Amino acid sequence: MKIHTGSEPWNHAAALYVRMNVFVLERTIAIEDEFDDHDEADRVYVVIYSDKASQSRLVGSRRSTTPPCGQAELPR
Template identity: 50%
Template sequence: MSSANMQTPTVGLMSAKIGLPVQKYRKSDDNQLNIKVQEVYFEEPIMKLIVESSKPARGAAAYIRMSVFVLERGIAFRDEFDDKDSDSMVYAVLFDDKVPVATCRFETYNDHTLKVGRVATLKEARGHGYGRKVVSALEDKAKQMGFTHSLIHSEMDAVKFYQRLGYEITSDVFYEDGVPCVVVEKDL
């Protein structure tokens, strides 16, 4: 068999996102399969952040919140999904390729104050700054709209996260949906 007749199809491309090497193979004259790594690369995930009121944004946010609050944390379905969830609600959703991984929703507290609500990041996506990205996206939108202040009802185990974003505790502990919380606030 001449080298002109050898085929060199590529295998292993479907997992390039997670860093598997791209490989090529060819059969030798003695019909042995020889595999050689031609190149190795790691593709950065395609991250997309949306801040909008739409059915797709609401659906993506609901997927994350169902996973985190209802299934992982055990919060009652009816408590998690309230009357504020509508197609007109603005959601920030961060996608890792096509998978929604982090979200929060925009509520108007008063004429100058944003209330960030329902902040959640999928368990397997934590530790990458995705929660910070969605909160910051809502803060940026609020500033564009003339808001000067932001507040969040923070669960106690999330207070340090919000403090790293510049929020300060401004209330005593209270219970929301059976979970101990405090109000955290900051100027935008």
């Protein structure tokens, strides 16, 4: 397991992947509501990567005081 905090493009992509899969596809939140003007490229995300299960868990971002609960399987 690896926990990474940062705004690198690859970490940002993993966080967006989790948000898309969990909140938009699974929980049917409108894509326009999930992704808004606050989704800037320099946003810092905390993502937990697990090689064992190929999963990424979005722990939170600096814009939110309450971390979201989202988990999605990353393709290998």
